[in-house]
Amino acid sequence: MSSSGLLEDLIESLRCLPGVGPKSAQRIALHLLKRDRKAARQLGATLVAAMDNIKHCEQCRLFTEAELCRWCSDPARHSTQLCIVENPADVLAIDRATDYRGKYFLLLGHLSPLDGIGPKDLGLDLLDSRLREGGVEEITLATNSTVEGQATARYIVDLAAAYKIPVMQIARGIPVGSELEFADSGTLSVAFSQRTPLSD
Amino acid sequence: MSSSGLLEDLIESLRCLPGVGPKSAQRIALHLLKRDRKAARQLGATLVAAMDNIKHCEQCRLFTEAELCRWCSDPARHSTQLCIVENPADVLAIDRATDYRGKYFLLLGHLSPLDGIGPKDLGLDLLDSRLREGGVEEITLATNSTVEGQATARYIVDLAAAYKIPVMQIARGIPVGSELEFADSGTLSVAFSQRTPLSD
Numbered sequence: 001m002s003s004s005g006l007l008e009d010l011i012e013s014l015r016c017l018p019g020v021g022p023k024s025a026q027r028i029a030l031h032l033l034k035r036d037r038k039a040a041r042q043l044g045a046t047l048v049a050a051m052d053n054i055k056h057c058e059q060c061r062l063f064t065e066a067e068l069c070r071w072c073s074d075p076a077r078h079s080t081q082l083c084i085v086e087n088p089a090d091v092l093a094i095d096r097a098t099d100y101r102g103k104y105f106l107l108l109g110h111l112s113p114l115d116g117i118g119p120k121d122l123g124l125d126l127l128d129s130r131l132r133e134g135g136v137e138e139i140t141l142a143t144n145s146t147v148e149g150q151a152t153a154r155y156i157v158d159l160a161a162a163y164k165i166p167v168m169q170i171a172r173g174i175p176v177g178s179e180l181e182f183a184d185s186g187t188l189s190v191a192f193s194q195r196t197p198l199s200d
Numbered sequence: 201m202s203s204s205g206l207l208e209d210l211i212e213s214l215r216c217l218p219g220v221g222p223k224s225a226q227r228i229a230l231h232l233l234k235r236d237r238k239a240a241r242q243l244g245a246t247l248v249a250a251m252d253n254i255k256h257c258e259q260c261r262l263f264t265e266a267e268l269c270r271w272c273s274d275p276a277r278h279s280t281q282l283c284i285v286e287n288p289a290d291v292l293a294i295d296r297a298t299d300y301r302g303k304y305f306l307l308l309g310h311l312s313p314l315d316g317i318g319p320k321d322l323g324l325d326l327l328d329s330r331l332r333e334g335g336v337e338e339i340t341l342a343t344n345s346t347v348e349g350q351a352t353a354r355y356i357v358d359l360a361a362a363y364k365i366p367v368m369q370i371a372r373g374i375p376v377g378s379e380l381e382f383a384d385s386g387t388l389s390v391a392f393s394q395r396t397p398l399s400d
Contacts (some may be wrong), residue, residue, distance in 0.1 A: 016239035039216030044247030050210040051241040
């Protein structure tokens with residue numbers, strides 16, 4: 001492409017982006033050089049600053065530049081309620097869709113012994129000491145509805161039982177607005193067995 | 201996602217990548233923070249270095265860190281032959297597939313008056329002065345087989361005619377290994393009218 005080791009370095013470096021192979025990396029590098037050098041330089045500086053300065057909130061493990069994240073440092077949020085999620089994006093989604101006003105705790109993944117991901121990697125030791133301190137009166141589990149998510153949920157239920165803290169799980173069932181015909185049998189089975197009363 | 205303006209900056213900056221919208225940008229940012237901070241920091245530094253140091257070769261407009269690119273500074277390549285291409289990737293493709301050993305000239309696009317892309321944006325003034333200097337004995341046009349590519353080719357033919365330099369164009373026709381049934385009528389028409397003798 002050029003005599004430039006730097007261009008080849010750039011193409012190689014771009015491959016750390018998820019889903020970017022050698023051909024896409026080349027296309028992105030040439031696009032940025034041809035059309036958008038200013039934005040690319042800005043992206044470079046922001047990447048370095050973000051990777052150096054963004055760490056985990058000491059209480060809930062969300063990404064933050066400060067010691068405590070926006071949620072943990074918000075006095076208007078109830079510390080008695082704790083919602084446990086797998087991913088940072090889940091926090092945003094719950095905030096947008098619900099009127100939940102408690103705190104969060106972030107696992108950043110799920111238990112997966114085959115991949116070497118144990119309780120410590122999910123910060124479950126941190127959660128343990130937080131529950132031991134007291135103050136949390138109810139836990140809401142919003143882990144993903146996958147086998148690994150359920151296994152992680154099971155572990156947390158056991159953890160909370162030691163401190164006699166009740167654990168709720170967000171409801172599984174037919175998605176709102178969808179038709180029964182298209183629901184898979186697992187979802188339909190859960191939805192049927194957990195039917196809720198409609199008449200007063 | 202966090203109290204971090206930096207994380208939002210990062211998500212916003214990532215949108216300069218081609219094909220990356222707000223959702224992908226968020227996914228990429230969280231992926232890098234979670235899984236690959238070292239590579240992301242490296243990418244950031246490389247982006248800044250590349251945008252600051254990679255410029256165009258003074259002779260052929262390829263990307264390079266030096267004044268002349270690898271091809272222009274290679275004494276083993278014949279300066280009498282000049283191959284004109286639209287994109288940097290085309291140079292690599294021709295080098296890989298053919299035994300062409302001349303020099304290149306890069307347009308970095310094609311004539312497109314509606315988008316405000318005129319001869320000067322394609323470096324055709326640079327090409328003009330190079331042809332005026334003399335030394336080039338044959339031009340091979342390898343612009344894309346599109347309407348804009350053909351219009352650009354036409355312009356270069358006129359330019360070269362002023363210096364009486366012959367211009368060749370790479371052959372249009374049925375792709376090797378493909379079946380007639382699947383060729384579009386434009387390709388088939390060109391391939392038929394430019395049939396070449398097989399018998400000696």
